[in-house]
Amino acid sequence: MALAHTRRLNKELAEIHAGTPVGINLVNADTFEKWLFTIEVMGTSEYEAKKFLLMFRFDNTYPISAPAVQFVVDDTHKAPVHPHVYSNGHICASILGREGWSPVLTVIAVCITIQSMLASCKKKEPPLDNDRYVPRAPENPKKVSISLMVSPLLA
Amino acid sequence: MLHNYVDTSLDDNLICCICRTLFNEPVTTRTCFHTFCRECILQALSVSNHCPIDRSPLSVELLGQADPIVRHLVEELTVRCPYLDAGCEYTGERHLLESHLKLQCPYIQVPCPCSDGNCKRTVARKDAVEGEMFVHQETGPESDNARSMICESCEEEFPSVPAMEDHLVNSCPEKIVPCRQVDNGCTWRGRRASFQAHTGQCPYESIKGFFAIHSTQMAKLSKDNERLQRRTNELEGTVRILRQELEWAKVALGPWYRPVYPERPPMSANHTQWTDDEGSNTGSAPGRVGPVLLRTVDLTSGTSRPEPGVENGATETLDLFDPFSFITQRQNRASSIHVANNVPTATSVTDTDSNTSSSANANSHAAESARNGHNLNGDATYDSVPSGPGSSNGSGSIHHATGTTLPPVASNPQSTSTALFSDHFPSEDRVVFGDGSPSPRPQGWQPVSSPPNSTPLNPSPGIHSPNQPPVSSHIHSHLASSHPFPCNRPQFMPSINKHVVAPLNLSTTIEGSLIGLRESLVTLSAALESQGRRLELALTTEGLRVSEEVGSLKATVQGLRMQVYPT
Numbered sequence: 161m162a163l164a165h166t167r168r169l170n171k172e173l174a175e176i177h178a179g180t181p182v183g184i185n186l187v188n189a190d191t192f193e194k195w196l197f198t199i200e201v202m203g204t205s206e207y208e209a210k211k212f213l214l215m216f217r218f219d220n221t222y223p224i225s226a227p228a229v230q231f232v233v234d235d236t237h238k239a240p241v242h243p244h245v246y247s248n249g250h251i252c253a254s255i256l257g258r259e260g261w262s263p264v265l266t267v268i269a270v271c272i273t274i275q276s277m278l279a280s281c282k283k284k285e286p287p288l289d290n291d292r293y294v295p296r297a298p299e300n301p302k303k304v305s306i307s308l309m310v311s312p313l314l315a
Numbered sequence: 316m317l318h319n320y321v322d323t324s325l326d327d328n329l330i331c332c333i334c335r336t337l338f339n340e341p342v343t344t345r346t347c348f349h350t351f352c353r354e355c356i357l358q359a360l361s362v363s364n365h366c367p368i369d370r371s372p373l374s375v376e377l378l379g380q381a382d383p384i385v386r387h388l389v390e391e392l393t394v395r396c397p398y399l400d401a402g403c404e405y406t407g408e409r410h411l412l413e414s415h416l417k418l419q420c421p422y423i424q425v426p427c428p429c430s431d432g433n434c435k436r437t438v439a440r441k442d443a444v445e446g447e448m449f450v451h452q453e454t455g456p457e458s459d460n461a462r463s464m465i466c467e468s469c470e471e472e473f474p475s476v477p478a479m480e481d482h483l484v485n486s487c488p489e490k491i492v493p494c495r496q497v498d499n500g501c502t503w504r505g506r507r508a509s510f511q512a513h514t515g516q517c518p519y520e521s522i523k524g525f526f527a528i529h530s531t532q533m534a535k536l537s538k539d540n541e542r543l544q545r546r547t548n549e550l551e552g553t554v555r556i557l558r559q560e561l562e563w564a565k566v567a568l569g570p571w572y573r574p575v576y577p578e579r580p581p582m583s584a585n586h587t588q589w590t591d592d593e594g595s596n597t598g599s600a601p602g603r604v605g606p607v608l609l610r611t612v613d614l615t616s617g618t619s620r621p622e623p624g625v626e627n628g629a630t631e632t633l634d635l636f637d638p639f640s641f642i643t644q645r646q647n648r649a650s651s652i653h654v655a656n657n658v659p660t661a662t663s664v665t666d667t668d669s670n671t672s673s674s675a676n677a678n679s680h681a682a683e684s685a686r687n688g689h690n691l692n693g694d695a696t697y698d699s700v701p702s703g704p705g706s707s708n709g710s711g712s713i714h715h716a717t718g719t720t721l722p723p724v725a726s727n728p729q730s731t732s733t734a735l736f737s738d739h740f741p742s743e744d745r746v747v748f749g750d751g752s753p754s755p756r757p758q759g760w761q762p763v764s765s766p767p768n769s770t771p772l773n774p775s776p777g778i779h780s781p782n783q784p785p786v787s788s789h790i791h792s793h794l795a796s797s798h799p800f801p802c803n804r805p806q807f808m809p810s811i812n813k814h815v816v817a818p819l820n821l822s823t824t825i826e827g828s829l830i831g832l833r834e835s836l837v838t839l840s841a842a843l844e845s846q847g848r849r850l851e852l853a854l855t856t857e858g859l860r861v862s863e864e865v866g867s868l869k870a871t872v873q874g875l876r877m878q879v880y881p882t
Contacts, residue, residue, distance in 0.1 A: 167334065167336070168333075168334055168335055171335040223333060224358050225362065258362075258363070261363075262363075262367040262370065263333040263355070263367045264333065264367040264368050
């Protein structure tokens with residue numbers, strides 16, 4: 161079913177247009193390959209009043225396979241400083257990995273997870289192996305090899 | 316499957332969480348009772364083995380069909396026909412859509428029903444009118460006419476396309492046609508007008524009678540060939556099955572199975588020395604082919620000289636699974652047997668005709684003994700038999716399993732001691748197992764106890780002397796009565812609990828055979844012992860149980876007595 165992912169993404173898009181949770185806003189969903197969202201952490205937190213740009217990339221086995229999710233790092237946007245977010249925007253989250261992903265999860269669900277991950281951060285510091293990881297990391301966060309990975313601590 | 320549902324408000328409970336559409340062939344997990352579309356969950360399980368909803372362990376086996384209620388709920392939803400755009404306005408329950416498309420929908424494409432069998436076009440069912448002159452809806456009318464109504468070869472015009480086509484195929488004189496005998500090889504092609512002329516000259520045409528005969532013959536031959544091939548396949552199948560069964564039988568028999576091999580080629584090559592000495596071709600055992608469990612052998616078939624007292628075609632009625640029968644036989648006949656030539660004259664151990672193996676010799680010895688056996692009237696003289704070193708009880712001559720052949724010995728028994736001995740080492744033929752020839756037998760069949768130095772030589776295939784003729788039937792009676800060993804039948808084997816007693820390997824030295832025998836005895840005694848222990852144990856427990864019962868009964872009786880006599 162090569163079109164399965166488009167059907168499902170269509171459905172999700174319809175739901176998104178109907179309304180997204182607070183702090184999550186759709187920026188761009190013109191293609192079925194790449195979607196962009198802005199994430200804001202509500203309430204008082206280390207990231208108050210900061211907006212981050214989140215990019216989703218889908219392949220044709222979605223939702224069986226997880227999307228590639230990362231923060232966009234460019235001139236206008238930076239990745240949040242968080243123990244599970246590398247400075248190149250890659251996110252260390254169990255639900256984004258092969259073992260943690262479930263086809264029941266949706267794009268919105270991932271956004272909410274990341275939002276809460278940021279909200280629950282105690283200290284604004286980068287990951288311990290940030291400097292080791294970032295220069296060697298591949299472009300697509302899903303293609304990270306085992307040797308570079310730190311064990312994901314998030315649920 | 317993307318259906319077009321009439322009612323756009325979908326019941327959330329009926330939506331698959333993976334594809335976000337209404338369930339299609341819903342299946343439910345048996346462990347956590349979550350429902351998905353069959354395709355969706357199968358795809359998800361191919362990647363991970365837990366439930367997508369609650370991550371509990373899940374596998375394909377744990378999926379079952381969803382509750383019929385759920386299925387009905389989904390199947391009875393109203394959908395529109397997928398050919399809505401083409402004009403079909405059908406709406407109906409989802410499970411009826413398939414048959415609508417197959418049988419009714421006027422807008423679905425069906426294969427073209429025109430008379431041309433090769434037409435691969437499709438038309439909408441509403442346009443597919445069954446009729447003789449179904450004409451395709453051609454795209455451009457003008458080009459059709461211009462194209463099809465004029466014969467391309469002779470430029471003649473026709474009123475309709477089919478008429479033109481008919482003319483072209485059957486009657487146009489300008490059309491290039493092949494010779495009538497094109498199938499038989501004629502390569503002529505030319506205008507139909509010159510067809511007649513060519514036919515008159517065509518060489519293939521003139522021998523068309525031959526072609527006909529030839530082809531009928533070929534057909535017959537192919538039919539026969541097919542039949543024979545089928546038969547061969549059948550037979551091959553049978554052979555395979557038989558082989559398989561043979562294997563199973565071999566396995567079941569375990570070490571008791573020793574195949575017998577086909578008769579040696581003419582003895583002359585191998586036993587020249589013997590023939591020289593005796594002037595006869597002796598030692599050739601009667602031929603027998605194949606592994607033999609039950610032997611009916613013509614006693615004299617192999618020998619060149621008929622032996623006195625030898626039964627012809629005596630049937631072996633020995634109990635097959637009676638490895639020790641020979642022993643009893645021997646013991647019984649000890650007195651009457653004059654084993655003439657167990658002992659080679661020690662002197663001339665002519666060396667290695669490496670062909671003759673010790674086993675061969677043993678066999679020939681066996682042959683001798685067999686003949687001896689038959690001669691119960693105590694005829695002590697036997698023609699010299701090439702006595703093998705096999706069970707050489709020879710006076711002092713040592714037989715190694717090195718295949719030394721010994722010259723045939725004079726007919727008179729050499730010594731009583733050897734004769735006695737030889738009784739205990741029966742000729743191979745008594746041993747139901749086979750000639751003990753080593754090479755064909757897989758290693759695993761060697762008796763467990765065969766000592767290392769006794770590996771028989773590998774005789775050349777032609778040498779294996781099949782076992783000797785069967786004993787006469789009256790021997791059999793001895794067997795039945797005087798069996799010292801109760802557990803020598805394969806039926807008993809299971810009861811011995813894997814105490815396998817291997818058959819005696821006589822293709823070795825005396826020492827080897829003795830050792831083998833001893834090992835067998837040891838195994839047997841161990842088995843017996845363990846059996847005894849088990850029985851003892853059983854007996855003890857039974858006794859204990861009984862005494863307990865008695866005790867309780869006594870107590871009961873006591874109680875009753877107290878009631879009856881309250882004092």
